[in-house]
Amino acid sequence: MTATAAGSGAVVVLGSTGSIGTQALDVIAHLGAHPGAPGEPGRVPTPRVVGLAAGGGRLDLLAAQAVTHAVPRLAVSAAGTDVVSRLRAALADAAARAGRPDPVAEILTGPDAATDLIAAAGVGEGDVVLNGITGSVGLAPTLAALRSGATLALANKESLVVGGALVKRALRRPGQVVPVDSEHSAIAQALRSGVHEKGLTSPTLTGRSEVRRLILTASGGPFRGRRRAELAGVTAAQALAHPTWAMGPVVTVNSSTLVNKGLELIEAHLLFDVHPADITVVVHPQSVVHSMVEFIDGATIAQASPPDMRLPIALGLTWPHRPDLAGLVTPQAWSESTAWAFEPLDAETFPAVDLARAAVAASATHPAVLNAANEQAVAAFLDGRLRWLDIVDIDAAVLEAHCGQPEPGLDDVLAADAWARARADELIAARTR
Structure with missing residues (x-):
């Protein structure tokens, strides 16, 4: 079973002003500036951004993105009669500062704006919808993207956690969903390396008889090594001080409680059709090994790279091809002395992973x-x-x-x-x- 190669056509970025969205646009700009010669390894078609969606809290940034990438349609989930006028003013200002025309022909607003944008943009097979929205509000756009036939580059894990059965029923072809979370991207890459199936390009698990278990790595967050009694007075500032990743506040707090890892376990179960009991979580403070797959012969294949979300984002946009990210993502420095640690999860202090397993079973x-x-x-x-x-x-x-x-x-x-x-x-x- 093969998936249609993503990144060959139009791209819609949902959550464009958030962490995932801004990095995705960095990747797209890089691919446009470094197209490479025809036939050169790492050369992929430059994604063409046809729509951006955002919450509305950073209209100036949304306007700047639209002008930079010549985006014809925008969606803002915030309601109110002044949203369009304020965004139009921001677009005019951004265009004047950049010395470029205002490209936006259509602005959609309201709680369904991101979902409406997918239909308005007219994306289909060969195109990509990157869902970088945070929270369960991302479910409706996920379902709309799947119905459109486009490849869904999924960074909104809540879509699967909240509506896993609905998402699976909405799939129009194998491999239509490409995971963008670093852990699930790592598993997809490891499976592609290890599963024996001719022509395998799908990021989802199709040769699971060869797989014994999946290993999700967790940084341990800012409170790794502490006991429950030591965490009674934790402040928001402490919980938001993640040691290796720069993420939004909700995801960062979830990482501190390891709820994020519990949600990722549910996501892995649904993406790769592996029983939760066969998904192990290990603590890896360096955040270089993003996850692993253990096969039935005892071999384990790990995907390692610096903690930079632009790599899995790029794969989400161009799967099954690997783009050349030289100058954007710095590879691991193998010439330097390096030590990696792997530790068992302290389930007593951080019970969220077991709670997620119980939720799936219920x-x-x-x-x-x-x-x-x-x-x-x-x-x-x-x-x-x-x-x-x-x-x-x-x-x-x-x-x-x-x-x-x-x-x-x-x-x-x-x-x-x-x-x-x-x-x-x-x-x-x-x-x-």
Whole structure:
């Protein structure tokens, strides 16, 4: 089974002003500036950006991106009568400063703007939708991208966690989803190296009989090595001080609790059709080995690279081809002395991974409930309304109270999400009285 080569046509970037989106546009600019000679290794077609979507908190940046990449359509999820006028003013200013024309012919606004953008851009097979939106709001655009036939470069792990069954049903061909999370990109790369199947280009697992288990690596976050009793007074600033990755606040807090790794375990289970019991999490503080695949003969294939998200983003845009990223991504310095460590996960201090396994085992809607409760708890923690230690406790309590459904539809998933948020808010309020 083969996947259509991505990156040969148009690209829509969702969440363009966030961490993933800005780095994706850096990659696209690099590919355009370094096209290489025909037939040269690493030469890939330059992606053509036809749409950008953002939340609306950084309209000046969105406007600058649109002008730089000559993007004809923009989507802003923020509502309000002044959003379009403010964005138009920002576009005029950005165009004047760059000495370029304002390219934007259409601006979509409102909560469904990102989903509407996919249809308006007219993307299809041979094109790419990069979903870099944070949170469960990314599910609807994920489903729209799959329905369009475009390749989905997926950085929004919540799409799979919340609506895994819906996403799998929406697939129009094998390999339509290319993972962008560094861990899942690493697994896809390792599988492509190790699975014996003629013509394998799909980033999803098709030769799983050769695979014994997947190994997800975790940096351990800023609190690696601490015991639970030492974490009672953790502040938001401490939780946001990640030792190796620069990410958005929600993902960074999730990394500090290891909820992020629990969500990634669920994502790996769904992407690669591997039972959660056969997915192991190990702590690797250097964040150089991004994940591994252990095969039935005892061999383990690991993908190693510097902790730079632009590499998996580039693969998401150009899969199954590897673009030449010289000058953008600095390779590992093999001429220097290097030591890598791998440590077992302290599940007593960081129970989130086991909680994710329990969610998968419980029902198809329990992962959505875990994600929704966690989003509410993280928001409360960042607002100073909840202790760091309470985040996973709230997640566990909401999961325990949920009655799941075996084969949910979209309405069922959305109802479970809404219920979990309301229940989490009740528990948060009870702890802050």
